[in-house]
Amino acid sequence: MKIEDAIQQPQFTNAQQRAGMNVIFTANWLSNQYAAALKPIGLSLQQLNVLTILKGQPGHTAPVNLIRDRLIDRMPNVSRLLNKLMEKGLVQKDRTLSDQRVVHIRLTAQGEQVAEQGRTLFQSVAYSLTDDQAQLLNDLLTQLQS
Template sequence: MGDFAKDINSKFESEQQKAMLNLMFTANWMSGIQNDFFKTFDLSPQQYNILRILRGAKAPLKVQTIKSRMIDRSPNVTRLTDKLIDKALIERLNCETDRRVVHIQITKKGLELLKEIPSGRHKLFTENLSNAEAKNLNELLDKIRP
């Protein structure tokens, strides 16, 4: 088991400060692992998130809707979707009733790629937690956000 204070060779003013910094440190560590994992599929974690959102949608979605459902609400959703369009993983659909509105939908190629990506990646991060500990962690994380 890691020891955050030793990992960064630091002392803290309070347990609350340590918790905040530990959370940020852990999130960055997890992000690095995710980035490495998705590189093997020529994706970023944010691009994967967009594909996952579109797979679960019952109909094509507006970019703003996609952005609101993202885990990492990047301001660059348009750039991310452009890259996915270049890879033929998603496509733009013009709205017939309003030319200003554009919808996005996943392609068959995008769905096929999602099938190649193994599920259960969360176990890399949670294998040392029991279900009760994971539940407690979820409750604490929810409590942090107003």
């Protein structure tokens, strides 16, 4: 579907504005696809992102600042996100004995299982691009960010 039809705007001032709107619209569409895929296990995309970050760390443990810095969606309230994961039993908070201000987040065994399930569901989202088209899109998005 063309962006003009999707948002019912007949035209854009220039191709740059059209491309920007198309990226924003598509990002939201894709985010909704991932959210729907993760719904059966009760995870948000941001929560899966945290679990994935932890899964990739030695000992499945990382300080809060590392998690904050590596999040795809850099929202300001990481503590709230981590608390929700704690309530679900997916992560635990550990304080460093030498410095009580430093908090490490550790993936629980249940969190590791849910991270695997989430990864499988995330990878199940398909869209109609060939590998070559996806690579071209990756290249263009990287260029857009520079």
